[in-house]
Amino acid sequence: MKILIVDDSRFTQLTTAKLLKNQIGDVEIFFANDGEEGFKKYKEFNPDYVFVDLLMPNVSGQQLIKLIKEYDKDSNIFVISADVQKNVREEIESYGVIQFINKPFTDEKVKLVTKIIKGDTYA
Amino acid sequence: MHEKDLTYDILKEIFNIGVGKAANMLSEIVGKKIILDIPNITILESKEDDEEIYKHFSALPQGALMVSSMKFGEKITGEANLLFPANKMRIFINLCIGQPEYMNEEDLNFTDMDFDIIREVGNIILNSIIGEIGNTLDISLKYTLPEVRLFNKSKFEIGLKDKEEFCILLLYISFIIDDVKIEGAVIINLTIDSLNELMKMTKDIEDDLYG
Amino acid sequence: MIYMDRRLFQILDHINEGIIIIDEKLNIIYWNTQMEKLTNIKQEKAINRNLYERLPSLDRNYFRNAIDSVVKKDYKYFFSSSIHKGLITDSRKVNVRVNPFKIDNSRYVLIECIDVTSQALRIEQLKKFSNELYLLNKELKEKEKEIEKLAYYDQLTGLANRTLFYNMAEKFLEEAKRNNTKLGLMFIDIDQFKRINDKYGHKVGDQVVVEVANLLEKSTRKHDIVSRYGGDEFLILLPNIKHYNNYKIIASRIAIANRRVIVSDDIQIDISLSIGVSFYPRDGETIDDLIFKADKAMYCAKNRGGNECIHYITK
Numbered sequence: 044m045k046i047l048i049v050d051d052s053r054f055t056q057l058t059t060a061k062l063l064k065n066q067i068g069d070v071e072i073f074f075a076n077d078g079e080e081g082f083k084k085y086k087e088f089n090p091d092y093v094f095v096d097l098l099m100p101n102v103s104g105q106q107l108i109k110l111i112k113e114y115d116k117d118s119n120i121f122v123i124s125a126d127v128q129k130n131v132r133e134e135i136e137s138y139g140v141i142q143f144i145n146k147p148f149t150d151e152k153v154k155l156v157t158k159i160i161k162g163d164t165y166a
Numbered sequence: 167m168h169e170k171d172l173t174y175d176i177l178k179e180i181f182n183i184g185v186g187k188a189a190n191m192l193s194e195i196v197g198k199k200i201i202l203d204i205p206n207i208t209i210l211e212s213k214e215d216d217e218e219i220y221k222h223f224s225a226l227p228q229g230a231l232m233v234s235s236m237k238f239g240e241k242i243t244g245e246a247n248l249l250f251p252a253n254k255m256r257i258f259i260n261l262c263i264g265q266p267e268y269m270n271e272e273d274l275n276f277t278d279m280d281f282d283i284i285r286e287v288g289n290i291i292l293n294s295i296i297g298e299i300g301n302t303l304d305i306s307l308k309y310t311l312p313e314v315r316l317f318n319k320s321k322f323e324i325g326l327k328d329k330e331e332f333c334i335l336l337l338y339i340s341f342i343i344d345d346v347k348i349e350g351a352v353i354i355n356l357t358i359d360s361l362n363e364l365m366k367m368t369k370d371i372e373d374d375l376y377g
Numbered sequence: 378m379i380y381m382d383r384r385l386f387q388i389l390d391h392i393n394e395g396i397i398i399i400d401e402k403l404n405i406i407y408w409n410t411q412m413e414k415l416t417n418i419k420q421e422k423a424i425n426r427n428l429y430e431r432l433p434s435l436d437r438n439y440f441r442n443a444i445d446s447v448v449k450k451d452y453k454y455f456f457s458s459s460i461h462k463g464l465i466t467d468s469r470k471v472n473v474r475v476n477p478f479k480i481d482n483s484r485y486v487l488i489e490c491i492d493v494t495s496q497a498l499r500i501e502q503l504k505k506f507s508n509e510l511y512l513l514n515k516e517l518k519e520k521e522k523e524i525e526k527l528a529y530y531d532q533l534t535g536l537a538n539r540t541l542f543y544n545m546a547e548k549f550l551e552e553a554k555r556n557n558t559k560l561g562l563m564f565i566d567i568d569q570f571k572r573i574n575d576k577y578g579h580k581v582g583d584q585v586v587v588e589v590a591n592l593l594e595k596s597t598r599k600h601d602i603v604s605r606y607g608g609d610e611f612l613i614l615l616p617n618i619k620h621y622n623n624y625k626i627i628a629s630r631i632a633i634a635n636r637r638v639i640v641s642d643d644i645q646i647d648i649s650l651s652i653g654v655s656f657y658p659r660d661g662e663t664i665d666d667l668i669f670k671a672d673k674a675m676y677c678a679k680n681r682g683g684n685e686c687i688h689y690i691t692k
Contacts, residue, residue: 051204052179053172057375098182098204125179125186126202128193146183147302194439195460263459275507277500279493282457282472293452300450311453311474 044160045088047073049081049107050096050123055148059094059123062153067160078102082110085118092160097124097135108138121156123148172375173368176302178207181337181352184298188291189341195290196262201342208336211361222336226351227251231319232276234288234312238296241305242363244356246296248288252276252316254348259283261344281314288312295337295352303367333361395465395490400483401448403428415466415490434463447477447486458493465490470497531605533583534590542604542612546664549602549616553657560657561615561624562664564671565593568649568683570609581640585609585648588638596630612668621688624654628686649684651675660689 046063050056060072073088075081079102085093093111097104104122111118122135125146132143141159144152182205189200208222230252237245250258259280276284289312300307335354340347356364389396390410398407408423418431428444429436446452458470465471474489529541537545546562553560567573567589574582586609593603593611602614615624636648653674655661660670674689681687 052175052182054176054179054371054375057172061375098186098202100204125183127186127190128199129190130193130199146179146186191439191442194437277504279457279459279497279500282455282493283459286455286457286460289453289455293446293454297446297450297452306451308451309453311455 044070045090047090048094049075051099066157078107092119094121172372176368184295188294203340206338210334231317236292236312237310238307242360246292247353250350397488470494537604559618561618562667563613564653564675565611567609592634651678651683652686654688
């Protein structure tokens with residue numbers, strides 16, 4: 044399985060990767076530091092799942108999600124965001140993402156994510 | 167410390183999450199969307215020369231400042247100050263109470279009720295930011311409710327420099343609410359011991375991640 | 378159930394602020410007399426009930442989250458009466474403080490309700506007063522401007538009057554001397570004005586003066602100063618004239634402007650103007666010199682039949 048993590052924080056990239064690896068095991072992880080790099084890597088590696096932060100320099104998370112959805116409407120996107128306002132969440136959910144997750148990404152939250160991913164895989 | 171260091175990145179992300187939570191609560195209270203910006207942090211230690219410290223302070227908002235200060239303690243001890251330029255506070259206060267006023271917006275005479283509003287907002291922002299340090303490092307902290315004061319910028323700088331053996335986390339925040347851009351700063355004074363403790367704990371997280 | 382000395386509760390009953398104590402499960406375990414006064418809910422009706430059930434006004438998402446952080450993370454909260462209307466009661470303005478405390482490993486939350494209605498009222502009055510002062514001050518400033526206008530502007534035409542003309546003329550002359558530039562001065566007189574007045578009356582005369590004022594304003598450049606010198610006489614200051622002959626551009630604009638004044642269906646008056654021009658430094662060193670010479674040139678124009686603009690010529 045291939046996962047792309049797009050976040051301007053190296054810390055969040057690493058914790059997200061670590062939590063996912065612990066749960067899923069066999070997974071290849073790619074990183075991008077902003078929306079622009081994220082879109083490039085999406086096209087390059089064609090990952091099964093993408094984890095996107097919202098508040099990023101250059102191309103924001105919102106814009107990245109739109110770009111990916113235009114490019115591949117079947118893409119699987121999780122949003123991990125520090126901006127947890129209700130109207131932000133509703134806007135993002137209208138773009139057709141799988142799940143909106145409040146930062147910080149924790150053990151508890153990764154379990155929910157893996158449940159969704161495994162449900163997908165074995166369904 | 168270099169901006170590319172992971173410790174720096176961890177702190178930045180902690181503040182990012184804290185500011186996000188504060189914005190969420192504020193937006194629920196005032197019923198308006200808040201557009202956030204990416205916060206920027208700087209760490210200053212007293213061993214750095216005055217010029218360096220002055221350079222950072224000169225980037226703070228100019229003129230009179232509205233300052234909310236909250237103390238916190240136990241494992242990490244210090245004081246967090248939230249600074250907003252006073253001339254933006256009149257508009258902000260009116261936004262909070264949803265009441266347009268025909269009073270001069272540059273008016274810097276604030277009533278007790280106005281101070282109460284800033285106390286509440288300051289409390290939410292500082293709680294969220296300091297609280298997020300506690301969350302991430304998994305330590306419990308004790309807080310006081312903030313005190314709000316109006317400062318002249320130069321007086322505030324002198325007050326900070328008087329403190330010996332300080333180190334400062336300087337965090338610039340900016341947000342837009344109802345088309346009004348408000349730029350402020352959070353200044354966290356830590357004792358040297360507390361900074362070391364904080365650094366040790368973030369290093370542990372770092373080691374854990376790479377290990 | 379919390380063990381507390383009854384006497385402590387009795388003391389809290391005499392405190393001048395509303396006190397609620399709840400346990401971790403959000404059940405009310407104490408409700409003081411001041412709370413009874415604030416909410417009209419008796420102690421015995423409050424105790425052992427759920428906080429939100431008893432005070433549904435507190436059941437707001439952010440308040441629930443706040444209480445949650447107080448219990449779990451030791452946060453403290455402050456809710457100001459100005460932002461949160463009706464948090465405790467609709468009839469009073471109440472500031473609310475929320476603090477955690479711990480006894481024997483059990484967690485409790487202390488909710489203090491501070492009635493600030495009278496302060497709020499006083500502040501409202503002060504604000505109203507301050508607003509009134511602000512408005513009064515604004516009004517006075519506007520009046521001041523009007524008075525200033527009366528002192529410097531001609532009431533009939535709105536043009537600069539003599540006083541303002543001399544102020545500006547001195548300023549422009551100094552500038553011209555300092556920067557070695559030329560300053561032009563036009564002296565304008567309405568031809569046959571006395572006849573117009575005698576024939577149609579002063580009201581029509583005034584109308585003609587106003588029309589001429591408008592015509593002169595339209596024909597001049599942005600920084601030129603048009604002033605009414607008196608009666609049917611106008612003076613125009615032309616700062617920064619590059620060549621002495623350039624006044625002709627303005628003169629021709631005045632010449633081609635519409636000069637027909639329609640008084641009524643039957644009465645139309647075609648106005649003509651006599652204009653004399655003089656210049657610093659060529660014709661004089663002072664404003665009085667310049668006025669004198671422009672006036673002379675204007676009389677030359679008038680003697681040649683009017684409706685003409687000529688510049689002063691040294692004999």
